[in-house]
Amino acid sequence: MSNTASATTTTIDDNDGNNNSNDDNTSLTSAHYLMWFRRDLRLHDNTALAALCERARDNDASVSAVFFLTPEQWQTHDMSLVQLDHIARTLPILANDLHKQLNITLHVQVCDSFSDCVDSLDALCAANNISCVMANHEYEGNEIERDAQLSQLLAKSDIEFIRWHDQCILPPKSITTNDDSMYQVFTPFYKKWRHTLEVSNIQLHKALAINSDNATLKISKQTVNTANTIEALSQKVVKDYQQSLANNTQLSHIDSEAQLTNARAAYPAGEVAACHRLDQFVADDIHNYDVSRDVPSLHATSQLSAYLTIGAISPRLCYLQAAKAQEQEQLHGNNGDNEDINRWISELAWRDFYRHVLADKPELIQHQAYKHETDIKINWSYNEDDFDAWCTGRTGVPLVDAAMRCLNATGFMHNRLRMVTAMFLTKDLLIDWRLGERYFMQQLIDGDFASNNGGWQWSASTGTDSAPYFRIMNPFSQAKTHDPDGEFIKEWLPELKDMPASILHSEDKIRKAINSADMFGRLDYPAPMVEHKAARQLAITEFKK
Template identity: 40%
Template structure:
């Protein structure tokens, strides 16, 4: 009896529940990955992440090959083509059971529903597991039985639940357990042949073994000081594991277990470890939210009244922000880091997002999509949650009157301008005070907006919206 493991955002052989259960006996196991053109365009999946996925698939294929599991590649034009394509493949290969791990945005949920229905019609068992979250969506509820909308009580409930969980990473399948599998490298290259790829080997090294090594290095060298170092963009204080988590070369369970092991399990008493695990909880929080509120996957704000905010749709200003040519040094440095490396420091994601939404008053959805196009670690749930937090439109959002001042942020977290100078060469010769404003640099552009005036304008607009909402609710 043949079984098929359908890989999606779980490109690894260790701690992969779908693969583990498919290989729990001596049944013949095969593997497949489907590239959907519509998903590449609409989600979107940017050129760097596509390259990262392609190279990670090659690594996955080699690891599967050691266990006699062959990875096949399928390509479809539209998401609606996936069920029929899968069923044809299953029929050709004599598949009787399909195994996969869950994804939570609405497009993926609807896709899986259709595939499950097709499997039932073809007498194929459909098995789905959870690996994106340590605690799957739906398992944490408030005392009233509803989904948590605020992070702090969610995190408290998560931590309480995790204490009773017996977590253990699944081992990779045994080597040599099946027939000799073919090398999938050529098939992978052919599948991605028409894709716009942007290789970034100078900044990122794909692969499951690389991911596990980087996790261990972070736990050994930076985890204990994470709470003190994480907000410094010029330093190595963050883990940079997000690209591996986004495509599943690394699981959140592996991250949690490694971090807990670093302090012999007593992680809540170690501020650095506790702070980093809180970041893992934030990822899970946004996945729970995405599944519970599918409108978020349809470009809607969590707080409906904010859709009446008079967003600007100025393409010229937006392009200045995209290019890192705003005249605000820390914003420009962060955007150039993104454009050059496919990654941005987390604090600077908040700073640049707030600047776009609050100071320029440009629709947060424009920025959300640009980040998805550029980030090698792009993940819909985390990206959408972060943008809505910054725009004060989401669940547990920043209060509309709390607007980060980018100059103050750079003075606090990049005091000597090391990060700014790294990416904004026009400011390299300025002193440690002027580097935060760009004052005195002849080759640098003037600010495209007055920070103080635009901040107050945004506060007044949001205040008016809140007042109108309160009046409407009373009537």
């Protein structure tokens, strides 16, 4: 237990985040429970929250809630600035919703590390006679170690620490082969996943308001508990985080202020905003998803991944809304097995799949390849100039560069483009997939380890159900197929705005155009850094070893 935390425990009233009164209004006779929010920043269909509220109502107990901002720990995990900002913008909204709808006060504290969170929680429980703590499972390594450490500490005081599966639609280890092992290929996993859902009665968990008076929690001076003070503290953490990233010379090409501005405009914070976006997607875009999802200029994907990552919306709600849309198709006499809707549901299944894989193979969190034997035989490149050209969007390959500049400016990249850029880095440049995986995490507003790692290992042919090593995307033909008019490319590469799509989509033609001042003048754009056909053959030779 942290001596500092236990020495600074004080009571804070509902109106003043800095009140140091020693009055203890918490009854020693009534039960007091604690909800620990992590990546589940919502009220609706929050499994742990609903269970804790139900238990509190049954036992006439009071409930408090806590969230820990851990910027130093998150930086070691390469959390992006825009994702931290998204969390920071969501917390005061969550605090308001909890107070108004459930009669629960949210307390937010900054801790340097996960181990400090454990000390703070242990001290918090001891100072407030907490008898039960509930939270939702997290599946990454440090998070699992943190929870195990807390479990041991709380058990010494006979305090329950109960965790619920909430991140997935179906929890890890619930979809297995006949011999109870994890599927190594997505398609059979998906078939069993769909069948399980179709024969199950998936219920959304509703948290009911607490009957007991709003509990006064004895907390440290560094903790805040009103929407205004939570907002102020959270934004200070964002500013400090932004400054620390500014000192990273490898990220000097990122305009963090512009990135924050773009991300805030694209992703309004809060559960209501997330649910509204789901409703809009189901009403307007899900019926054309199978085709439009691969055209980045259309912006026709759900744009829900950032909300799912921090838990501002439930994945089960997403699935049920899609299933309801399927039912509506049948009611209107259409094909009840709509391929567009099925395709989006399969994307939700991929999200579950990669979390199940991580739970089955926790060594993936330690930079291990799923196919270790493939990974170790590749002579990966660590050429800093090549990697920098990829990061900054200066490879000379228009679709790759447009995608990377979009990521750097907005904190988001279209899924098709994630595959194209990842395969270019790992196959055309033969650069270690771990470098690209880390860079994406550092920039993506929707970055989460399981999906990001799964996607990168898929592209690098080192992961479960990954692309065969000989199937290497040609970024020029990908551009011709998915950005036929060059609309997306020209949006992010204005220096090429006058170049016809027929040239943008041909490696030979763009190389000639860039090297010839007579065609388009002197362009501030490089020629392609590699010849794709030769790079592809080199990659195939390397993987065949």
